[in-house]
Amino acid sequence: MSPIDEEQLQGLQGVRDFLRIRTSYDVLPLSFRLIVLDNDLLIRKSLNILIQNNIVSAPLWDSHNGRFAGLLTSTDFINVIQYYNQFPEQIDNVEKFRLSSLRDIEKAINVQTLETVSVHPGRPLYEACSRMLRSRARRIPLVDVDDETGRETVVSVITQYRILKFIAVNTEQHTSLMKKTIREINLGTYTDLATCKMTDSVLDVINSMVVRNISAVPVIDKNNVVLNVFEAVDVIPCIKGGAYEELKSTVGEALAQRPEDFPGIYTCQEDDRLDSIFQTVRQSRVHRLVVIDDDWHLKGILSLSDILKYVLFHGEEGEYFPQT
Template sequence: MKENHKGGEKESSQSPISHKFDGKIVIKEQKRNIVADQRAALQVIREFLKSKTSFDVLPVSYRLVVFDTSLLVKRALNVLLQNSIVSAPLWNSKISKFAGLLTANDFLNIVHYAASNPDESVNLSETLTLDGLASIKSLSGSAVLDAVSIHPFRSLYEACVKMNNSSARRIPLIDRDEKTHREIVVSVLTQYRILKFVSMNCRETRFLLQPLRDLNIGTTTNLCHARLNTSVGEVIDLLIKHRISSVPILDDDDKLINVYEAIDLLALIKGGVYADLSLTVGEALLRRSDDFEGVYTCTLGDSLFVVLETIRKSRLHRLFVLDDEGKLLGVMTLGDILKYILFSE
């Protein structure tokens, strides 16, 4: 050190210390912050779900189609198509009780059974009523699941957990009349409506910035797929065997070009054709409804925030994860996303 006698100050004779910038350390620190922010955001979203009721998700005005179990299946199908809906609650008027949900999977089971029993297919299409669906489901080899429901004023979080535990994509909201104690079907809550509600009303979603490659959401192994020349019958077998709602369609280079969904079957059997499944997927897709929502994709570099923003803006049921060449890497359903939000650590 040397003294500066004029000002009484001391000056250092040593050179200033040089700090080398390490980009890797900064990146690691940023990544740690993103992970911490995401964990905190998920906890806030869970508390948000617990603070809201299932009834809160419903729009101010809505329409509900309910089928009596004595109705013919073919008439129920026409009503579904006319109203552009894919499911409806069932009501047993004999005992005034909720009787489950009619979904696209029920029609899968009917077609699968009819294809295995062609002699019964014509009679089946003309006489089968909704209360006979359980027996068809059992005969076709599908598991008969208990009808899950929830009171509309129970928490939204509880509704999500119930859906996850039962592998259901939707849950009916059932109330009871105070005087008669009879059940009342209020509405049906879907995974899509819940996730859209979260994306629109919970600001913490903007902190869900970890890339999907780090989150382990969805299915990435043993992926089912089909080609345009695959028969519809083969695709139906895949849908039933693996209990999935769609099969991705790949080209000869294994690039995703389309998807065949369980609901595509509704338009196919509108005319009462239950047993002819030799039609190819390519031919069947030509009969698809004009209101098809499209195929939604993402990459492993996308974040959950980006996915939820897509859900906020568009109606979808799943996303296909693709690489840079458009080849299929995985499938992420809305149920997978909801499960991650509920239970990830």
């Protein structure tokens, strides 16, 4: 094994050890607010609550059984849009749908139902990460059980974004050892990329996100030059006020509705080393990196789950999806 390989493995091991001694509690800020939505709420109203509170997801609560009932995310609204399109005759009923109907909507449009995974906040962070990656969720609720009543409480939700940030900020001594380039370790997706044009309809892009279970599609011009990235959360302003059936906007129009504090897109190149990717994650609000060449041509996409999977499981093939 070359010295650079050895160092890389040493860095990976350092991060894994760190994730095993830290808990999900450690990732949470000292003070935060959590908005939990009752599962009986109308889907239409839940959308307004997300928009008013400037959040893009919320845990759901089953008040009949006093139990955590899953997580509402922009994917659920995308599914409702798909449902509208497949069953236009149901339009009047959709207005009356409650959050508890989301699973039925998934079944009706034939998308894979996400498991309602959660993790105890006091468990090692490694467990939260591996559960999240295993279920392909991008965020995981932390659910505690009250010793006296035996009732569940949702403490918070942690995201892949937050965990990667936590790693980047706290383990620089380990991540700085990762000097292999993303090309060398084959990190990211480079073939069969889902892309769109500014003039494409939002509906078409939504369709490809549902079919491929991805949450971002690079926007390119006719020469394959990257102009922007359309993200699942960009759908929310488009359906504000419940206008699902009027969702005719183009990608360009939808992107124009982004909030002023939108962090922008991040790019990298195939010859960038993993330590420099971690530096970008440490310094910026990165939700994915678009891999480009010197002239901004699209080469690939590097998602947070690609990075986390590598960091957790590389070299431990047998443990790729460890049982926790």
